[in-house]
Amino acid sequence: MDKYDFSGWATRSGIQCTDGRTIVPDAFKGNDNEVVPLVWMHQYNTPENTLGHALLKNKQEGVYAYCSFNDSESGKTAKELVDHGDITRLSIYANRLQQHGGRVMHGEIREVSLVIAGANPGAFIDSVVQHADGMVESEDEAIIYSGEELELCHSDLASSSDNKKKEENMEDTTSKEEQQKSSEGSSEETISDVFNTLSDKQKKVVYALVQQAIQDRQGEPEEDGSADEETNEGEQNMKHNAFEQNTQSKKEDQFLSHDDMQDIIGDAKTYGSLRESVLAHGITDIDYLFPDAETTSTAPALITREQEWVSAVMSAIHHTPFSRIKSMFANLTEDEARAKGYMKGKQKKEEVFGLLKRTTTPTTIYKKQKLDRDDMIDITDFDVVAWLKTEMRMMLDEEIARAILVGDGRLTSSDDKVNEQNIRPIWTDDDLYTIKTAITVASGDTDDAVAKNFIRAAIKARTNYKGTGSPVLYTTEDTLTDCLLMEDKNGRVIYDSVDKLATALRVSKILTVPVMEGLTRTDSNDSKTHTLMGIIVNLADYNVGADKGGSVSMFDDFDIDYNQQKYLIETRCSGALTVPYSAIAIESIPAV
Numbered sequence: 001m002d003k004y005d006f007s008g009w010a011t012r013s014g015i016q017c018t019d020g021r022t023i024v025p026d027a028f029k030g031n032d033n034e035v036v037p038l039v040w041m042h043q044y045n046t047p048e049n050t051l052g053h054a055l056l057k058n059k060q061e062g063v064y065a066y067c068s069f070n071d072s073e074s075g076k077t078a079k080e081l082v083d084h085g086d087i088t089r090l091s092i093y094a095n096r097l098q099q100h101g102g103r104v105m106h107g108e109i110r111e112v113s114l115v116i117a118g119a120n121p122g123a124f125i126d127s128v129v130q131h132a133d134g135m136v137e138s139e140d141e142a143i144i145y146s147g148e149e150l151e152l153c154h155s156d157l158a159s160s161s162d163n164k165k166k167e168e169n170m171e172d173t174t175s176k177e178e179q180q181k182s183s184e185g186s187s188e189e190t191i192s193d194v195f196n197t198l199s200d201k202q203k204k205v206v207y208a209l210v211q212q213a214i215q216d217r218q219g220e221p222e223e224d225g226s227a228d229e230e231t232n233e234g235e236q237n238m239k240h241n242a243f244e245q246n247t248q249s250k251k252e253d254q255f256l257s258h259d260d261m262q263d264i265i266g267d268a269k270t271y272g273s274l275r276e277s278v279l280a281h282g283i284t285d286i287d288y289l290f291p292d293a294e295t296t297s298t299a300p301a302l303i304t305r306e307q308e309w310v311s312a313v314m315s316a317i318h319h320t321p322f323s324r325i326k327s328m329f330a331n332l333t334e335d336e337a338r339a340k341g342y343m344k345g346k347q348k349k350e351e352v353f354g355l356l357k358r359t360t361t362p363t364t365i366y367k368k369q370k371l372d373r374d375d376m377i378d379i380t381d382f383d384v385v386a387w388l389k390t391e392m393r394m395m396l397d398e399e400i401a402r403a404i405l406v407g408d409g410r411l412t413s414s415d416d417k418v419n420e421q422n423i424r425p426i427w428t429d430d431d432l433y434t435i436k437t438a439i440t441v442a443s444g445d446t447d448d449a450v451a452k453n454f455i456r457a458a459i460k461a462r463t464n465y466k467g468t469g470s471p472v473l474y475t476t477e478d479t480l481t482d483c484l485l486m487e488d489k490n491g492r493v494i495y496d497s498v499d500k501l502a503t504a505l506r507v508s509k510i511l512t513v514p515v516m517e518g519l520t521r522t523d524s525n526d527s528k529t530h531t532l533m534g535i536i537v538n539l540a541d542y543n544v545g546a547d548k549g550g551s552v553s554m555f556d557d558f559d560i561d562y563n564q565q566k567y568l569i570e571t572r573c574s575g576a577l578t579v580p581y582s583a584i585a586i587e588s589i590p591a592v
Contacts, residue, residue, distance in 0.1 A: 004066040006082050010054070010092045010112050012062035023104045025060050028094065030108060032058035037111045038067050040078065042093055044111065051078045054112040065090060065112050078114060091115040199291065299382040302391060305398070305514040309474065312511055313401040316472070316539035323362035323545040323574045329432075356432065358576070362550065363422035365400060366570030367392045373563050385565075389554060392569045396552065402515050404542060404575055405474060405535060409515070424576040426537055426583045428521060433577040435584045437461040438530060442591040450588070451482035454533055457586055458505050467538045467582035470508040475534035477512045507536060530587040541582035546573040 013025040037044065038052040052069040067090075069075040081087045090112055097107040198206070369388055376384060402408055403418045407425035410417040426434055437460075439453040458473070465471070483501055486494045495501040502510050519532040550572035557566050577583060 004055070004068050005052070005079055007064065007066045008090050009061075010056065010063045010065040010090050010109070013060070023062070025062075026058065027104050027106055028056070028063050028109050029058045030106075031056045031063065034109075036109055038069070039111050039113050040074065041115055042091065042111070042113045048072065048074045051075045051114065056109060056112075063092070063109065067112065082114070087114050087116070089115050202291075299384075299387045302394070304394070306512065307394070307398070309511045309513045310394075310398050310401045312472070312509075313404060313539060314397050317404065317575070318540050318543045318578075320543055320545040321548065323547045323550055323572065325360045325543055325545050325574055325576055325578065327356075327358045327360075327576070327578050329356040329580060358430075360424060360574045360576040361422055362546070362572050362574040363419045364570055364572045365396065365403075365418055365423075366568060367396050367399075368566070368568050370559075370564045370566045373558075373565055376565060385567075388567065389569070392554075392567065393552070396569055396571070398515075400544075400571070400573075400575075404539075404544075405513065406516060406519055406532065409519075422574050426535055426542065426577060427519075427532060427585050429577055429583070432580050433582060435461055435464050435581055436530075436587065437584060438587045438589045439533075440591050441588045447482045448486050451479070451486050454479060454586060454588075455483060455501075455505060458534065458536060458584070461536070461584045461586070462506055464581055465536070465584060467579055468540050469538050470506075471536045471538040471584075473502070473505055473507040473510045473534055473536050474513050474516065475510065476516050476532075477514070478517070479533050480510060480512055505536075526589075528589045530589055532585065533588055534586045535583060536586070537577075537583035541577055541579040542575065543578045544573055544575045546571060 011023060011028070013023050013027065015022065034056050035053050036056060037050055038054045040049045040051055043049045050070070051072075052067060052075055054065040054067040057064045057066070069079040078087070092109050093111045093113065094107040094109045098105045369392055371384065371388065399408065399418070400423070403420075403423040403425065405425065406427045407420055408418040420428070428434075437457045439450070439457045441450055441453075480498070480501075484493070484495055484498070488494055495504065498510050502508065516532060516535075521530050521532075522528070523530050552569065552571040555568040555570075557568075558564070559566060
């Protein structure tokens with residue numbers, strides 16, 4: 001024993017290990033004065049992991065080891081780590097264990113390992129001897145204690161015939177993973193390399209979890225409920241969540257345990273990353289370690305219906321600076337209005353025709369919003385007021401455009417309904433203004449057949465159309481798709497573009513309107529359900545009037561009592577077709 005590199009307790013008696021076992025005194029008495037291999041982290045699958053040997057001395061307090069390094073590269077590296085104080089723990093591998101309950105009565109130590117942290121809280125290196133030119137110095141250079149009494153993991157392999165298989169990951173870990181890279185001589189990415197990819201914030205969380213796991217183990221009471229004062233040296237029982245200091249919770253639900261950390265770090269190289277290793281072990285609240293989520297844009301994106309038709313409607317309508325619109329017409333289509341031939345001796349008859357008059361008055365359409373002033377101040381990433389006003393104007397325009405084409409769809413009894421006598425929907429307007437054309441759809445009709453009938457009805461209805469210029473077809477996505485998928489008898493698509501279909505329908509453009517999908521009405525003449533398929537109209541024939549001050553205006557006000565900024569956008573206007581027979585509504589009705 002004159003020449004050794006360091007010494008320390010390989011294991012201590014009378015101290016409970018994490019697996020619940022307690023080593024009784026003289027349990028390893030048979031190993032007294034035996035020399036066993038000194039290896040790295042219980043790994044001896046390659047010769048490089050054998051660092052030297054250990055002379056074992058059995059004592060009442062446990063087994064003490066006097067250890068010597070060999071002259072291999074890994075032995076020299078390990079010696080430097082011990083001399084420098086980077087490695088301070090020993091652990092043993094024993095088999096042929098004889099137990100009575102949780103007490104280990106007998107066993108045989110097969111090797112002693114240098115480990116980052118052992119499981120038996122009494123296992124630590126207490127003496128390092130410096131050598132000079134092969135001569136033993138007369139006194140120790142350093143006394144190294146763990147500083148934190150951790151526990152030792154034992155592996156009971158009594159049932160193994162070759163005594164070579166044992167549990168992996170028996171060591172706790174610290175952040176000094178360069179030791180493992182040096183001792184293994186491997187060029188592979190180390191755990192430290194993986195750990196260093198984490199942000200500073202994530203590293204702090206890992207430090208806190210590891211520290212908390214150590215404290216939990218130190219403060220864990222014995223089976224009878226009393227704290228182990230010998231092991232904890234009077235420390236308080238630390239049974240709490242590292243992130244919720246005032247909350248008492250079940251440990252298995254809230255804590256990252258000592259054993260979990262051993263397994264995670266031990267498997268990190270196998271899985272390729274610390275994150276994948278943690279996920280494989282099913283640790284709760286692992287999302288604390290993930291990077292913070294980042295938005296792809298500063299302001300929240302608005303989920304809206306397709307808006308092209310809205311801008312088309314709002315830009316195409318005719319505007320007047322007055323809101324009360326009167327339409328007056330003389331109906332010259334009746335026979336009584338025709339010019340007449342004269343016969344001698346007969347009385348000449350006066351021309352007779354009727355006058356048609358309609359007046360449309362305005363209504364108010366609005367949208368209101370509010371923001372707490374505290375929220376306005378706290379939102380600094382983007383201009384929330386400008387964003388809110390954009391949303392309000394967009395939704396106001398959509399509501400007006402919807403009311404013009406098909407009505408707002410709300411029940412007549414609703415307080416929020418846009419009055420259809422003030423904003424007259426083209427779809428349901430009087431027959432003098434909107435030509436109603438219906439196609440009959442039988443239950444067995446194919447999509448091609450329905451689309452073909454739709455096109456024929458649209459073209460033939462142009463006979464009575466008296467609107468201005470070239471109109472636009474506003475239709476549903478389903479109807480447009482069915483028209484574009486029509487095939488001839490040879491299986492070729494008839495209209496391979498929207499423009500070609502528009503030319504066939506004699507319209508300048510085709511626009512799909514999402515709010516038109518599935519709209520139905522019950523006709524008072526035939527009591528049948530009419531499903532809207534499309535509207536053909538030139539919106540230059542639709543007049544929207546607003547008096548001075550009735551155009552779209554934005555107002556804002558501050559509510560002192562509730563500390564709220566309130567916003568209102570509104571318009572007061574009227575809307576109606578002003579040209580007879582200026583629109584065509586194509587509908588489908590079920591066959592009788």
